[in-house]
Amino acid sequence: MRRSSTAGSERGTHDVGSRVLFTITVVVIVIGLAYFLVVGLLGR
């Protein structure tokens, strides 16, 4: 909910972990949305 802060201690510390989690989150959401859409279109 909150705006991100730009605390100095965070400067330049982006790593592979957060990118992996970003990718996982987006993939989960996209696959989930596509799945529910397909299930609805199939009318099961």
Add this chain to the structure above:
Amino acid sequence: MKRFLRDNALSLFFLVIFVLALAGQSFAGNADYNARQVAAGGAPISWPAYVTSSDFAVDVAENWQSEYLQFLLFIMVTVWLVQRGSPESKKPGEEGTGDDAQQKVGAHARPDSPSWAKGTGLRPALYGASLGMVMGLFFVSSWVAQWVAGRAAYNAEQLSQLQDPVSALEYLGSPDFWNRTLQNWQSEFLAVLSMVVLSVYLRQRGSPESKPVGTPHGVTSEEN
């Protein structure tokens, strides 16, 4: 590994409880569906059949769309509207998108700024709206999924009661669609209102969602 867990604990926590809650919903939803089926003289269905049914799809999608709408609205509305004293708000007088220096865009970008923020023209403009655009895309997509799956579930119910099925457009104007939609929206809007207003006067020590405990009520977090 230890550092990965520490640095990403917040995301991992919500990822794990999301998966657990979704799994829980699938089992509880299946049991509820089967109880209604049996009461109506029908046959119960298996868990795999339930999680591939439009009943499960619409129940999940209607909640997803309202959550994405909540965050989309919060992201966009807080650009222009403020609440004095709320840590969720900018200071009064700072409404708007800010200038390039404040946003560290183009010539004002830092060496470690994202590459799309360093350019000029369309790239920084697009990147500067990417969060709202993606959340908006997720909102619209999940609302469409609710519409499509909701119609399938509604028509299955109609047919089981020997009633006529409805077209996609008819379902879009149906009480079922809007009841599912608005019952979720109202709770999300109330939750945001509560967060914005309660955080003016109440504190949670150590939480970034709260002002520091001793901060005066009329001061927003940015002024600390």
